[in-house]
Amino acid sequence: MTERNTTIADHRYAARVPTVPEQPLAPTGKLRDARGRLLHDLRISVTDRCNFRCTYCMPKSVFGKDYAFLPQASLLSFEEIARLVRIFVGHGVEKIRLTGGEPLLRKDIERLVAMLCAIPTWRGAPLEITLTTNGSLLARKARALRDAGLRRVTVSLDALDDRVFRAMNDADFPVSDVLDGIDAAQRAGLAPVKVNMVVRRGVNDHEILPMARHFRGSPHVLRFIEFMDVGASNGWRMDEVLPSTEVLARIGEHFPVAPADPNYAGEVARRWRYLDGGGEIGVISSVTQPFCGGCTRARLSTEGRLYTCLFADSGHDLRALLRSGHSDEQISGALALLWGRRDDRYSEIRSSATASLRRIEMSYIGG
Numbered sequence: 001m002t003e004r005n006t007t008i009a010d011h012r013y014a015a016r017v018p019t020v021p022e023q024p025l026a027p028t029g030k031l032r033d034a035r036g037r038l039l040h041d042l043r044i045s046v047t048d049r050c051n052f053r054c055t056y057c058m059p060k061s062v063f064g065k066d067y068a069f070l071p072q073a074s075l076l077s078f079e080e081i082a083r084l085v086r087i088f089v090g091h092g093v094e095k096i097r098l099t100g101g102e103p104l105l106r107k108d109i110e111r112l113v114a115m116l117c118a119i120p121t122w123r124g125a126p127l128e129i130t131l132t133t134n135g136s137l138l139a140r141k142a143r144a145l146r147d148a149g150l151r152r153v154t155v156s157l158d159a160l161d162d163r164v165f166r167a168m169n170d171a172d173f174p175v176s177d178v179l180d181g182i183d184a185a186q187r188a189g190l191a192p193v194k195v196n197m198v199v200r201r202g203v204n205d206h207e208i209l210p211m212a213r214h215f216r217g218s219p220h221v222l223r224f225i226e227f228m229d230v231g232a233s234n235g236w237r238m239d240e241v242l243p244s245t246e247v248l249a250r251i252g253e254h255f256p257v258a259p260a261d262p263n264y265a266g267e268v269a270r271r272w273r274y275l276d277g278g279g280e281i282g283v284i285s286s287v288t289q290p291f292c293g294g295c296t297r298a299r300l301s302t303e304g305r306l307y308t309c310l311f312a313d314s315g316h317d318l319r320a321l322l323r324s325g326h327s328d329e330q331i332s333g334a335l336a337l338l339w340g341r342r343d344d345r346y347s348e349i350r351s352s353a354t355a356s357l358r359r360i361e362m363s364y365i366g367g
């Protein structure tokens with residue numbers, strides 16, 4: 001293992017065992033953090049492995065042949081994940097996103113989907129369960145996922161040009177298979193499919209228009225994501241971030257767009273509509289227009305560490321509590337303490353100095 005790998009593994013394993021209060025308070029379904037933000041969304045990374053090596057996420061120079069992925073026994077089992085989800089729901093979580101790594105690489109993922117679909121929210125409604133995938137296995141899995149109860153998927157696709165896409169996923173994976181996956185998802189009823197494109201200036205920004213053209217008039221919703229300084233391995237530089245305003249300007253020159261109302265309060269993507277009725281697009285401006293003020297997202301890593309921010313440098317080891325005989329009430333109390341202290345707002349204080357701070361990799365924590 002290279003020295004760089006060791007650094008990542010080291011802080012991947014840096015986690016604190018949460019404090020369990022002696023007399024845990026009963027959950028109220030309305031847990032708030034130190035900035036008054038509710039705990040509404042939970043992103044769960046179900047595997048740290050991936051069959052792509054996207055240069056901005058799992059570059060081969062770091063995630064090479066000798067990279068030590070987590071051993072099977074480290075992963076939370078589906079039963080452990082479902083147990084934690086029930087505890088999170090008690091504090092107000094209504095939305096779950098399964099992610100990774102590549103979530104469709106986790107064996108029998110549809111069984112987990114079915115288990116989570118059986119858990120009602122605090123208010124007794126169905127949990128909203130979605131999944132983010134690179135699409136490579138979607139054509140094969142879409143039907144089983146829908147049958148298990150999944151309603152929607154988000155598919156990542158960074159270019160339509162095969163050469164650009166293969167270079168970005170660095171696994172020689174063709175665009176056509178991802179497009180087949182998107183179609184299969186739509187046919188299976190996992191709709192509307194959201195398509196995420198990470199825009200990196202000088203790498204794939206010339207693909208913005210072809211992507212917009214391709215998905216205009218389709219039932220799918222294309223969203224442009226600003227390249228973020230997640231993890232410590234993607235060599236992020238501010239000058240590679242193409243601000244969403246510029247994305248919109250470039251599209252607007254050809255296809256005029258107007259802002260649309262958010263679907264719900266705190267929606268991360270800003271919605272825009274083509275004025276000629278060609279459908280909608282979205283922009284996620286995490287770098288240039290931070291949305292920490294409304295951030296209600298917690299993240300659970302593959303091995304059960306809770307991260308209260310995408311840019312955190314260490315997590316809270318909930319698996320240690322699960323595996324040392326603590327009751328649901330105790331774990332719920334520990335979670336209430338953790339979230340109650342949460343003060344994160346990294347994107348609001350980002351600078352060239354913060355970009356070089358150590359932090360967790362996105363494939364481990366889940367995007």
Ligand code: SAM
Pocket residue numbers: 050056057099100101102103132133134135154155156196198225226227228229230234362363366367
């Ligand atoms: N493998 C799945 C996929 O690619 O959709 C799920 C995990 S991936 C980490 C989740 C999302 O994070 C993807 O849409 C990916 O494009 C995005 N992502 C990864 N690294 C990023 C970065 N540095 N900046 C912005 N988005 C990033």
Ligand code: SF4
Pocket residue numbers: 050051052053054057058100101102134156363
């Ligand atoms: Fe894999 Fe998704 Fe990261 Fe690409 S963005 S390397 S597909 S986890």
Ligand code: SF4
Pocket residue numbers: 291292293295296297308309310311344345346347348
């Ligand atoms: Fe939420 Fe952290 Fe992202 Fe801000 S930087 S929006 S607190 S995850």
